[in-house]
Amino acid sequence: MDPAPREFSELPRDPELGVPVPFAAGTDVGYGDRPAGTPVSARSLDKRRVTQCALSRVCGICGAGLGRPLAFVGTRTEVGRNAFHLPPAHVACADALLAAYRGVAEPVLGLDAAPAEWVLSTTASFEFVRPGRDDLDKRPTFQPSAVLTEVR
Numbered sequence: 549m550d551p552a553p554r555e556f557s558e559l560p561r562d563p564e565l566g567v568p569v570p571f572a573a574g575t576d577v578g579y580g581d582r583p584a585g586t587p588v589s590a591r592s593l594d595k596r597r598v599t600q601c602a603l604s605r606v607c608g609i610c611g612a613g614l615g616r617p618l619a620f621v622g623t624r625t626e627v628g629r630n631a632f633h634l635p636p637a638h639v640a641c642a643d644a645l646l647a648a649y650r651g652v653a654e655p656v657l658g659l660d661a662a663p664a665e666w667v668l669s670t671t672a673s674f675e676f677v678r679p680g681r682d683d684l685d686k687r688p689t690f691q692p693s694a695v696l697t698e699v700r
C-alpha cells in the first residue's frame with residue numbers, strides 16, 4: 549500500500565538528528581531498507597520510496613503530486629553532473645527542508661556533503677536514470693532534461 553502524503557510540519561523526526569525525515573527516506577518505523585523496529589532516519593534515502601517518487605511523480609519530501617517547477621536539492625557535485633539523488637520536490641518543501649537541515653554538520657540523506665553546501669535548483673522536467681552495470685554509484689539518479697536554474 550502506498551503511504552499517504554504528509555505536510556512538511558507533520559513529517560516524523562529523526563530521533564538522533566532532530567530533523568524532519570522526508571518521504572524519500574522512508575517515513576515509517578522499520579520501513580523499506582531498515583530492519584523491523586528501526587526508527588525513521590534522515591541518514592539515507594530509501595530505494596523503494598525513491599523509485600516510487602520517480603514513477604508516480606510525487607514530491608520526495610511530502611509525498612504529494614508534483615506540478616511545475618520541480619525543485620532539486622543537491623550538492624555542487626550533483627549540480628555539476630546534472631544528476632541528483634534526492635527526488636524532485638515542491639519548491640516550498642525544498643525551502644523548508646533546507647531551512648530545517650541548516651544546522652546539521654554532517655552529510656545526510658545519502659548525499660556526500662553537509663547541508664550547508666546544498667543548493668536548490670528548479671527545472672521543468674527530468675529523466676529517471678537507473679545505474680548501468682559498470683557504474684560505481686549503484687543508485688538511480690534524477691537528471692533534469694530542461695534548463696536547470698539555481699535558486700539558492
Ligand SMILES: [Zn+2]
Pocket residue numbers: 607608609610611612637638641
Ligand atoms: Zn512537497
